[in-house]
Amino acid sequence: MTPTLFGRWQTRTLLLLTFGPFLTLPFVLFFRLTPLLILGMVLCFGYCWDILYQVIQSGRWDRDWPPAYQLLAGIWEGAFVFLVSALLGRVFGVFAVPFPVFLIHYGLVWIVTFLMSQSLMRIVFPNWRYRGGQWLF
């Protein structure tokens, strides 16, 4: 599947707002709202990164986006969100979680949404793969 910008945004929104909170719930029990804030940052910063990815993609002949690129993007996005949350933690003293916890939380959310984007999205929305990930419109 070669995503469009709207497709990236729509798929990111759907998966992070369904599986995201579900997977974040156990972490909320121990770290209160900080994991939810991190999830929100992944979503919001992601909208911006998606624009960059689309520009990179348009320089490729096939205009495709191999899953390997999605992994690289995931590592980059995770690192960025962790740095921002650490910075916020230093300034406000509340918005940070220990790195191993971040790694488990973020990694879990990423793996699940990645696998779902490769499988469940196609099964639930037969048009999804032809529309560059645009399940809504």
Place this chain on the structure above:
Amino acid sequence: MSVLTTSETLRLTWDDPGTGEELAWNGPLPVRIGRATDNEIVLNAAAVSRLHARLERDGAGVVLIDNGSSNGTFVGGRRIDREPLTDGATITLGPFTLTLDLDAAPPTVFAASGRSPAPTGTLTLRWTDPVGGAAREARIERELTIGRGGDCAITLATNRASRRHATIAPDGAGAVLTDLDSANGTFVNEHRVTRRALGAGDVVTIGDVRLTVEQVGLGAPVARPGADSATQIIEAGALPPPLVAPPPPPAPPNEHRTVILDLPDAGPSARPQRSFPPAIFEAPSVPVSALAATGLPVDETLFLAVGGGLGSFVWVDHLVTHGADPRAITAIGLEEKPYGRYKRLCAQSQIPLHERLRSNSDSCPDNIWGWPGYAVRESFTSLSRGQFGNAIKRTWQIFGEPTFAETYTPRAGDVFDSIDREAARIGWERIYRYGRVRAIRKTDDGRYVIAYSQSTPQNPSDHRLILARYVHVAVGYPGIKLLPDLQQYRETTGDFKTVVNAYEEHEHVYQGLIRGGGTVLVRGRGIVASRILQRLYEIRQQNPQIGVLHLMRTPLAKGHRYGRAERQVIDHWEYQPFNWPKATWTGEMRFQLERADDQERDRLLNDWGGTTTAYRADWVQIVDAGQREGWYQIRFGDVKAVGRDPSGKLVTTLVGKGLIKDETDLQADYIIDCTGLEAQVDAHPLLKDLVGHHGLGKNPKGRLRVTNDLEIVGMDNGPARMYAAGAMTLGGPMAAADSFLGLQYAALASVQALADLRAPGVRRLNFITSPIQWIKWATGARP
């Protein structure tokens, strides 16, 4: 500088960058070349300016003037502003490379033949005489008896044949084979049969003799009408000539003489007068009340798939999955297996079952969701068999392709097996019926009536009619296509043994090479050329005395460009994972194509398409090693003629380009044409009739005009709708029209349109019904 001939016309030839089809233009100076439709030569690509360049008279010669184009005009690879041209000069504008011919050839290579072509659709049998090895041939224009007996029309001097072994009789545009209770049996494509319909590409085996069935009358157009008829792009001056030359060559018998059983009583006048399709089919709209008076059996159905191949199967699969009652669906075609013809073309173009197709993992003709794709399935199968290496390799391929790993492609055999499973699940054997569709008409009650025949030798006029409300047409490629010079060679010599098309049955070429060695000339540089080269490489392990000459028209230094991207070129082969960029299947390029009008689609397809092959490390290594070791060599040039020298070798005469018009002779024992399949609507009798009768018009690629729902424009009839899929819809909303994914897309778009039209039973799948249907697929339950 060359001097213009007295006729003062010149000829330019080039390949359509989208389809690879050869195009030509003939006319007088001056000539304007550009993207705008008021130019004499319209080249539709983004890199071509509106008025890009002009050809003008300059004294006694011709001069090419760049009109301040954005991307430049090149002659022989050098950018020019104003350049005197010589015969054979190559002019490059964007993705187009035109070759100039000042010797003003007749409008088409074939116009001078003056012979009426064979009726389209006549099939021909070709075989090698078991005694003496002569190439023989017979047209199936009347019933032919095959056997050992001297009274048979086709006598096979082999003990394994019975005296009267089998008959082959014409049936509409095809033929029917009947075994006459022979002792050793009659086989079609390795399966023993008693009665079977034959189509082009089938192989009949009797004893140790293989008879191949070929289509006559499907030639290569050297030109097609341009994007708009205001230009002077010539119409093909004559109908494409038949592949078979009716008059036997007067030459004394030699081992390559062709025997054509064109007996006087087989002429059209002597044939029984057929009144099928019935006379009422001449009317603009057929009155249903008049059908009974034809005396033909009339049947009714709701959904009808015409073709019965993969396109039909994928559509029926979508239809059933979307709720249609299988009892209301009928598919008519010539092959019991939906992949029958595809499999044969694969086998002949050297993709045996264990080899991989050029298709994506998610393009699954057996699964409308494309998940799990073939890569995931293959990984699981490998895991369950303990083949961890293969499982990891396939998973890594779909994860990293095409940047970090070679693109995954499925094994041909795995795809066919998966289709068998899905066919059993949806009850294909009750939906499919054998028949050859002859004509389709609108009726006066808002339906279509389809005339088809199920003829057999016992019942040579088993003609039938069937009424349907929703019709889907997916008939595939009409036939094989030969390069014009090769076709002319075959026409004049009747030699079908040493000059072959890669899609024809041509195993004898490899067997001959293994036995005696020799040189093969390969034409074309697409995926089929790669396959052929791979096979030649493999048989070289048995006989190293095999050489390969690869003839290309022009050197290739840089690949197609689109936006910031450029395709890779190695050793004059251009690489791309699939026929079209992946974003044309599912991404922004698909949306772009969907939004575009006919002209813009033509331009986009020219920018994105072209002849390419897939990057496979083994193929690149074969080319590399072959060049180093000297057994594979590339030659460039335009072919002037193909003939035979006194020693019996095939001689391809190339003519030089530019100032030095030297002629070079390439000697070879065999020529394999890897340039492709015929794809024009007019080459298919059914479609030609459909378009002609209903005045449908064609798109700039010469194919059917379809909406974004794949509905055939102009065929709607009240509530009735007609859809299409496959190669015949290129130029429509899906670039990869003839791919598995293209068939799936076409099926989904048309079935969703049917759901919106409230066709009985058909509903769009939603986020609840879609997963339910998928679970049924996964568990093998009926939809």
